[in-house]
Every structure is written in C-alpha cells, then in structure tokens.
Amino acid sequence: xxxxxxxxxxxxxxxxxxxxxxxxxxxxxxxxxxxxxxxxxxxxxxxxxxxxxxxxxxxxxxxxxxxxxxxxxxxxxxxxxxxxxxxxxxxxxxxxxxxxxxxxxxxxxxxxxxxxxxxxxxxxxxxxxxxxxxxxxxxxxxxxxxxxxxxxxxxxxxxxxxxxxxxxxxxxxxxxxxxxxxxxxxxxxxxxxxxxxxxxxxxxxxxxxxxxxxxxxxxxxxxxxxxxxxxxxxxxxxxxxxxxxxxxxxxxxxxxxxxxxxxxxxxxxxxxxxxxxxxxxxxxxxxxxxxxxxxxxxxxxxxxxxxxxxxxxxxxxxxxxxxxxxxxxxxxxxxxxxxxxxxxxxxxxxxxxxxxxxxxxxxxxxxxxxxxxxxxxxxxxxxxxxxxxxxxxxxxxxxxxxxx
Amino acid sequence: xxxxxxxxxxxxxxxxxxxxxxxxxxxxxxxxxxxxxxxxxxxxxxxxxxxxxxxxxxxxxxxxxxxxxxxxxxxxxxxxxxxxxxxxxxxxxxxxxxxxxxxxxxxxxxxxxxxxxxxxxxxxxxxxxxxxxxxxxxxxxxxxxxxxxxxxxxxxxxxxxxxxxxxxxxxxxxxxxxxxxxxxxxxxxxxxxxxxxxxxxxxxxxxxxxxxxxxxxxxxxxxxxxxxxxxxxxxxxxxxxxxxxxxxxxxxxxxxxxxxxxxxxxxxxxxxxxxxxxxxxxxxxxxxxxxxxxxxxxxxxxxxxxxxxxxxxxxxxxxxxxxxxxxxxxxxxxxxxxxxxxxxxxxxxxxxxxxxxxxxxxxxxxxxxxxxxxxxxxxxxxxxxxxxxxxxxxxxxxxxxxxx
Numbered sequence: 095x096x097x098x099x100x101x102x103x104x105x106x107x108x109x110x111x112x113x114x115x116x117x118x119x120x121x122x123x124x125x126x127x128x129x130x131x132x133x134x135x136x137x138x139x140x141x142x143x144x145x146x147x148x149x150x151x152x153x154x155x156x157x158x159x160x161x162x163x164x165x166x167x168x169x170x171x172x173x174x175x176x177x178x179x180x181x182x183x184x185x186x187x188x189x190x191x192x193x194x195x196x197x198x199x200x201x202x203x204x205x206x207x208x209x210x211x212x213x214x215x216x217x218x219x220x221x222x223x224x225x226x227x228x229x230x231x232x233x234x235x236x237x238x239x240x241x242x243x244x245x246x247x248x249x250x251x252x253x254x255x256x257x258x259x260x261x262x263x264x265x266x267x268x269x270x271x272x273x274x275x276x277x278x279x280x281x282x283x284x285x286x287x288x289x290x291x292x293x294x295x296x297x298x299x300x301x302x303x304x305x306x307x308x309x310x311x312x313x314x315x316x317x318x319x320x321x322x323x324x325x326x327x328x329x330x331x332x333x334x335x336x337x338x339x340x341x342x343x344x345x346x347x348x349x350x351x352x353x354x355x356x357x358x359x360x361x362x363x364x365x366x367x368x369x370x371x372x373x374x375x376x377x378x379x380x381x382x383x384x385x386x387x388x389x390x391x392x393x394x395x396x397x398x399x400x401x402x403x404x405x406x407x408x409x410x411x412x413x414x415x416x417x418x419x420x421x422x423x424x425x426x427x428x429x430x431x432x433x434x435x436x437x438x439x440x441x442x443x444x445x446x447x448x449x450x451x452x453x454x455x456x457x458x459x460x461x462x463x464x465x466x467x468x469x470x471x472x473x474x475x476x477x478x479x480x481x482x483x484x485x486x487x488x489x490x491x492x493x494x495x496x497x498x
Numbered sequence: 499x500x501x502x503x504x505x506x507x508x509x510x511x512x513x514x515x516x517x518x519x520x521x522x523x524x525x526x527x528x529x530x531x532x533x534x535x536x537x538x539x540x541x542x543x544x545x546x547x548x549x550x551x552x553x554x555x556x557x558x559x560x561x562x563x564x565x566x567x568x569x570x571x572x573x574x575x576x577x578x579x580x581x582x583x584x585x586x587x588x589x590x591x592x593x594x595x596x597x598x599x600x601x602x603x604x605x606x607x608x609x610x611x612x613x614x615x616x617x618x619x620x621x622x623x624x625x626x627x628x629x630x631x632x633x634x635x636x637x638x639x640x641x642x643x644x645x646x647x648x649x650x651x652x653x654x655x656x657x658x659x660x661x662x663x664x665x666x667x668x669x670x671x672x673x674x675x676x677x678x679x680x681x682x683x684x685x686x687x688x689x690x691x692x693x694x695x696x697x698x699x700x701x702x703x704x705x706x707x708x709x710x711x712x713x714x715x716x717x718x719x720x721x722x723x724x725x726x727x728x729x730x731x732x733x734x735x736x737x738x739x740x741x742x743x744x745x746x747x748x749x750x751x752x753x754x755x756x757x758x759x760x761x762x763x764x765x766x767x768x769x770x771x772x773x774x775x776x777x778x779x780x781x782x783x784x785x786x787x788x789x790x791x792x793x794x795x796x797x798x799x800x801x802x803x804x805x806x807x808x809x810x811x812x813x814x815x816x817x818x819x820x821x822x823x824x825x826x827x828x829x830x831x832x833x834x835x836x837x838x839x840x841x842x843x844x845x846x847x848x849x850x851x852x853x854x855x856x857x858x859x860x861x862x863x864x865x866x867x868x869x870x871x872x873x874x875x876x877x878x879x880x881x882x883x884x885x886x887x888x889x890x891x892x893x894x895x896x897x898x899x900x901x902x
Contacts, residue, residue: 095772095775095776096544096547096548096768096772096775098525098769098772099525099528099541099765099768099769101528101529101531101537101538101541101765102531102537103529104529104530104531104532104535106530106531106532108532110758111530111532111533111758111761112530113529113530114529114530114762119526119527119528119529119762120527121502121503122523122526122527122699122762122766123523123524123526123527124503124505124523125505125507125508125517125518125523126508126510126515126516126517126518126699127505127506127508127510128508128510128512128515128840129515129700131508131834131840133505133506134505137503137505140500143500144500160565160566160569160700160701161564161565161569161739161757162564162739162757162758162759162760163757163758164738164739164756164757165564165565165739165757168737168738168739188724189724190724191722191723191724192722192723192724192738194723195722195723195724195738196738198723199734199735199736199737199738200736287758289758289761295530295760295761295762295763296533296564296757296758296759296760296761297564297701297760297761297762297763318595318596318599319595319596319598319599319602320592320593320594320595320596320599320845320846321845321846330603331603332603332604332736332737333572333603333736333737333740334568334572334596334599334600334603335565335568335569335572335740336737336739351845352568353565353566353567353568353569353700354514354515354566354567354691354693354700355566355700356566356699356700356701356763357515357693357699357700357701358518358523358526358699358701358762358763358766359699359701359760359762359763361503361505362762364500364503365502365503368499368500368502371499371500372499430535436532436535441724441725441755442724442725
C-alpha cells in the first residue's frame with residue numbers, strides 16, 4: 095500500500111512550476127460544485143474577466159483551457175492554421191521550436207527565422223522577413239525561459255495589424271511578471287500559463303484573442319456530433335478537445351456542453367488572479383523587477399557571469415554561465431538535497447552551459463532571493479568554485495535597501 | 499474587485515463531477531514540488547501503478563493526461579488512427595458520437611452501428627458488424643451516462659484480439675464504480691476520468707494500453723523539434739499535446755520533457771486512488787451496487803418509472819422518466835436551490851424526458867442517497883406529481899437494512 099504524500103518543502107526558484115500562495119492552495123480545498131451550477135458559472139465568469147487584466151486587453155474572448163500551457167499554444171495555432179498556411183516563426187530559443195512543432199503537425203508551411211540564442215531579434219528584421227515570406231501567421235515567444243531573453247513586440251504587431259497577418263504570441267513566461275500589452279501591441283492571440291508568474295499550480299492555460307480571430311473560428315465552427323447531427327463544417331478544427339470555437343461557446347452564456355470544467359483548478363486560478371489584482375499588476379511587475387535586480391547584483395558580486403544580452407534579459411529568469419570545471423548538476427543536486435532550493439538547468443545548446451534562476455509569481459519574494467543566493471554561494475564554494483565569498487547576499491541586501 | 503469564493507455546499511448526485519473526499523481536497527493543499535524533483539517523480543511513479551488497479555491490468559503503460567476525460571479519448575484515438583483508417587463505432591447513446599466526432603476529425607473512415615438508446619447491443623451484433631466492415635479499430639463506450647446503460651465487452655474484446663482489430667473502450671463512467679477488466683476483456687486502450695467514480699476533481703484523464711498499442715505508438719514517435727532537429731517521423735501523431743508516444747516517455751524513466759505536470763491534480767489523484775485501494779476495489783463496486791439498489795428501490799416505491807433496460811443498467815447512473823405534466827427543470831431547480839441537491843438532465847432525444855441520478859465515487863454514500871430521495875419526493879409533491887408519499891426513503895432504508 096502506498097503511503098500518503100510526504101512532500102518536502104522546497105524553495106522553488108526555477109522558471110516554473112513555482113510555489114503557490116497559501117491562499118491559492120487553500121482555495122483548492124473548497125468543495126466541488128457542478129459544472130453548470132449557477133454558483134460555479136459565476137466563478138467562471140469572474141475568472142474570464144480577471145484573466146484579461148494581466149493581458150491588458152479589452153477583448154471579449156478570454157478564458158482558461160484545461161491543459162498545461164502548451165495546450166493553449168496548440169489550441170491557438172490549430173484554430174488559425176489550415177493545411178498549407180504559411181507560418182513564420184522567429185526563433186531565438188527553445189520554445190519557438192515548440193510553436194514550430196505544433197504548426198508542422200497542423201500541416202502548416204513553416205518558415206523559421208533563426209539566430210543565436212544569446213539575444214533577441216531586431217523588430218525590423220522580423221518585419222523584413224514578413225515582407226519577404228508573406229506568412230498568414232507570425233508566431234513568437236515573448237519571454238524565452240531557455241535563455242532568459244524577452245522580445246519587444248509592438249512594431250511587429252503594428253505591422254501585422256496593418257498587413258492582415260495574424261500575430262500569435264506565447265506570453266507563458268511573462269504574463270503577470272512583466273508587462274504584456276495585448277491590445278496596444280497588436281497581438282491577435284496571446285497565450286499564458288498558470289504555473290509561472292500567476293503562482294497557481296500547473297494544469298491550465300490562459301488565452302485571449304480578438305474579433306479578427308473570433309471571425310476565423312466562427313467560420314470553422316462545427317457543433318459536436320453528439321449534440322447535433324446537422325451542424326457539420328468542412329473547415330473544422332482538427333482537434334475536438336482543443337477546439338477554440340467550441341471552448342468559447344462553453345465559456346459563453348450559451349454554455350454549450352464540451353468538457354467538464356476542472357473545478358478545483360478554476361478555484362485556484364480565481365484566487366491566484368485575485369491576488370495579482372489585489373497587489374496591482376504594476377506593483378507585481380515592480381516586485382519582479384526589484385527581485386531580479388537583487389538576483390543579478392548578487393550573482394555579479396559573486397563574480398559569476400550572466401548569459402546573453404542583459405539589455406533584453408527578462409525579469410523572470412536569470413541565466414548564469416556555469417564556471418569552467420564546475421559540474422552544474424552536482425551544484426543543483428546539493429542545492430536541492432541540502433538546502434531544499436531548486437534552480438533549473440537548460441535545453442539544447444545551453445544544456446550543461448548555464449543554470450537558470452527563476453523569479454516568478456509567489457516564488458518572487460525577497461526571502462527566497464536571499465536564501466537562494468546564500469545557498470548558491472555555499473554550494474559553489476563546496477564544489478571548489480573560485481568566487482567572491484560573502485559578497486552575493488550583501489549586494490542583494492543593498493538593492494533591497496535602495497528600494498525601501 | 500472580485501471577492502473570495504463563497505461556494506455553497508452541495509450534495510452532488512449527478513454523473514459527474516461528484517463530491518471529492520476531504521482527504522482529496524486536503525491533498526491539493528500540499529505545497530508545490532518541481533516537475534523533475536525526485537520527490538515528485540516518486541509520486542508520479544506511484545500514481546502510474548495505482549491507476550492500473552481499477553483497470554485490472556498488468557499493462558506497463560498507465561498514466562494520467564493533463565486534460566479532462568475527453569482529452570484521453572482524443573489521445574487514444576489519434577494515437578491509433580491514420581487518415582483513411584476505418585473505425586467502427588457502435589452507438590447506444592450520446593458519447594459514442596463524441597468518439598465519432600474525434601475519429602472524424604482525425605480523418606478516419608467512421609462507420610456507425612446505431613440503435614435506440616434504451617438498451618445495449620448484443621455482443622454478437624457488434625462482432626457481425628466487425629466481420630462485415632473489417633475496421634482497424636472498434637471504439638465503444640462501456641457505461642453511457644446519457645441513458646445509464648452498460649455494454650458487456652468480453653466477447654467483442656476476444657474477437658478483436660483474435661482478428662487484429664484494436665479495441666478502444668471509454669470507461670469514464672464506470673472506472674472504480676463497476677468492474678473494468680482491461681486484460682481479461684481484451685481491451686487494447688481504456689480511458690477513464692477523475693471526476694466520476696474516482697471522486698477527484700475534473701481535469702485529468704487516466705489511460706492504459708497494451709504492447710500492441712505501444713508498438714504502433716513507437717512506430718509513430720517523433721521527438722519534439724525543440725529537443726532534437728533530426729528525429730522526424732512522417733507518420734507522427736497530429737497533436738503534440740495529446741501525443742501518447744511523447745507522454746509515455748515523459749512518464750517513463752526517460753523523463754523526456756513534454757508539458758509541466760499538473761502538480762496539485764497529481765496530488766489529488768494520488769490520494770483518490772489511495773482511498774480506492776484502501777477500500778478495496780471490490781468493496782467499492784459493492785458500495786456502488788448497494789447504493790444503486792437503494793436508489794432504484796426508492797424511485798420505484800415512489801411510483802416513478804426508470805428509463806431503459808434494467809438488466810443492463812449501470813450501477814452509477816439511474817435514469818428516471820419525467821412524469822407527464824411535470825416540468826423537469828423546475829424540479830431540478832428546486833432541488834438545487836432549496837435542498838442543495840444536484841441531479842442531472844440528459845442529452846439529445848432524452849433531453850426533457852429523463853432525469854439522471856448519479857451514484858459515483860465519494861458521492862455514492864448512504865446519507866446522500868437518503869437525502870436525494872427525501873428531497874426528490876418533496877420537490878415532486880410540491881410540483882403536483884402524483885406519487886406514493888413517504889415510500890421512497892422507506893424502501894431505500896429497507897435495502898440498507900438487508901445489507902447490514
């Protein structure tokens with residue numbers, strides 16, 4: 095017989111999943127309501143409105159999808175893509191290739207614009223590629239967790255809006271931690287997750303899209319066979335589970351039966367979004383910014399080097415070059431097993447080359463930053479790294495003093 | 499500003515989502531662990547093993563998918579179906595058409611074997627149809643919540659195994675509430691959900707499949723582009739999110755990065771499965787059976803009629819004919835608003851004709867049965883139905899006395 099869960103308490107400073115606020119954890123203990131219980135529908139309606147706040151959008155459509163972040167990316171892309179459609183994917187890190195993988199599976203004609211992972215694109219280069227390739231869709235990562243870079247978007251969005259190109263943006267790693275201005279930046283569909291800067295457990299994706307997208311979805315809408323035998327559509331979306339045209343109608347006042355909404359996750363999301371709105375999203379950005387400044391100051395003071403262009407580093411991830419001769423995984427193991435601190439490794443060409451310290455959601459707290467820096471120094475010293483001892487935490491403390 | 503959730507306490511006697519055990523609700527309050535934290539991997543491994551118990555299977559492959567039940571149905575079907583493959587779907591209720599909808603979207607050549615919804619198929623009729631149509635896949639609902647019927651499977655399974663046909667079975671409404679014998683019945687893929695007889699909140703699908711299916715999946719495996727640029731496969735599965743060949747490798751010791759596992763839902767599932775195993779799955783079936791007997795006795799004693807063939811009624815749903823002249827929705831509203839009791843309506847041709855009382859998971863408790871019968875009688879009397887007053891609860895009590 096398996097025993098009950100005895101989970102150790104961790105300080106999670108990775109790019110997700112991150113710690114959940116006690117109020118979020120408690121919200122999941124609220125007893126179940128039926129999916130069409132008016133009391134539950136009211137909660138869904140509130141979630142719908144609250145999702146829009148960190149997206150900074152007036153879009154009618156915003157809701158949660160019962161799947162992890164990538165379910166939202168797939169829903170967004172397959173909702174727009176029809177076989178043969180051209181999709182332009184500028185890639186400055188790992189997750190652009192996830193957008194590509196999904197688009198290729200949707201039988202799109204995918205064009206990659208590739209570069210080194212150490213910096214972002216100049217927006218004019220992407221606009222130039224749009225002019226050259228004339229895609230139907232441009233799909234882009236706003237904040238790339240693999241390398242910690244954050245891509246400016248407003249000029250690309252403006253060009254897309256003026257030239258009838260759909261602009262799909264993955265804001266999974268930034269939503270709530272850095273400004274995401276869906277309307278102002280001309281984003282047609284933005285997708286986020288719960289397990290990063292929202293500080294809610296993994297398992298839901300958040301999405302918003304404008305009327306231009308809604309029009310496409312409506313033209314592809316097919317009512318489910320179990321509900322109507324006549325309402326067929328040759329251009330229907332390939333998936334039933336991730337069909338935005340159906341999901342939208344489940345979340346609307348039509349309440350057309352689709353899946354059974356994930357009750358407890360919706361409770362958690364409701365409380366997580368409430369916490370963000372209570373703090374004020376601008377205050378939330380500032381908290382992430384200050385904690386990021388402290389992390390960067392601490393790492394620099396130790397004498398370690400950061401990876402990539404610091405001008406465009408996102409505030410929610412700090413990539414650190416592993417010093418020569420140090421076994422990155424051994425340091426991570428010591429952090430986890432001795433200090434209960436989790437930091438991340440990375441993907442692809444950066445695997446084994448960098449560590450990543452996350453700074454997201456409820457994990458983005460002063461005490462976490464100080465704890466991870468102190469533990470990190472000790473683990474580095476233990477493994478023989480030559481660093482400036484005693485400087486990291488001091489530098490971080492000075493940042494906090496300045497912002498008092 | 500939205501206020502905190504003030505959810506009313508409901509007695510949920512629908513075919514899902516049902517009430518969650520307090521231990522399940524409490525498990526979701528356990529702090530977050532990272533997705534590759536050894537402590538979390540141990541929990542995933544335990545979940546994998548425990549999922550197999552109510553499936554009564556020795557399959558190597560069994561895991562959870564981060565989506566509601568229908569995400570598992572879609573993953574199963576798109577994992578096997580390639581464009582043009584013939585899928586035979588015997589339909590004796592609403593959810594067969596969901597299997598059809600998903601299969602059609604996967605570009606299968608779908609053949610329906612249809613009948614009235616009041617009873618199940620004779621197994622020999624389905625075998626006859628397999629002989630006639632020679633499908634690659636037979637996809638079937640084990641327990642149909644829309645009408646409460648439960649289809650015997652063992653002869654169909656035996657025939658499929660002997661004739662190289664894949665047998666895909668939706669056990670969403672029976673898993674944990676009635677015997678599901680994956681190995682003995684020759685089922686290739688079985689799919690369940692959490693929000694019914696497992697008594698865990700909605701949001702996860704449970705799946706198991708045998709080596710025959712694994713072989714197909716392995717032949718279609720494509721490593722994700724963000725992880726490898728070379729590992730392409732022309733026969734790859736259409737979805738990335740619901741790609742079983744990738745999910746299997748995430749849940750295996752290879753731990754190949756896919757989504758970020760839904761931490762708190764896994765905790766809930768771990769505790770829900772533990773509760774089932776602690777009770778003993780045979781004892782769980784017996785509990786559902788006795789409570790079903792009490793519900794049926796109570797409804798009959800009131801003078802109401804049940805819908806469909808009682809010989810093949812599943813123990814987890816009781817469909818009741820709405821008496822002529824009674825507004826079914828008015829009775830349901832009174833139950834919810836005055837008694838805090840939720841029962842269900844139905845779909846398609848049965849909408850407005852029947853009510854459905856669910857009897858699933860933690861909701862399948864004596865006190866719930868007695869409460870719903872007492873409330874139901876009162877709501878019926880209030881709405882002018884001519885029923886035998888005072889008999890329903892008495893009949894149910896007598897059933898419980900007999901089983902003492």
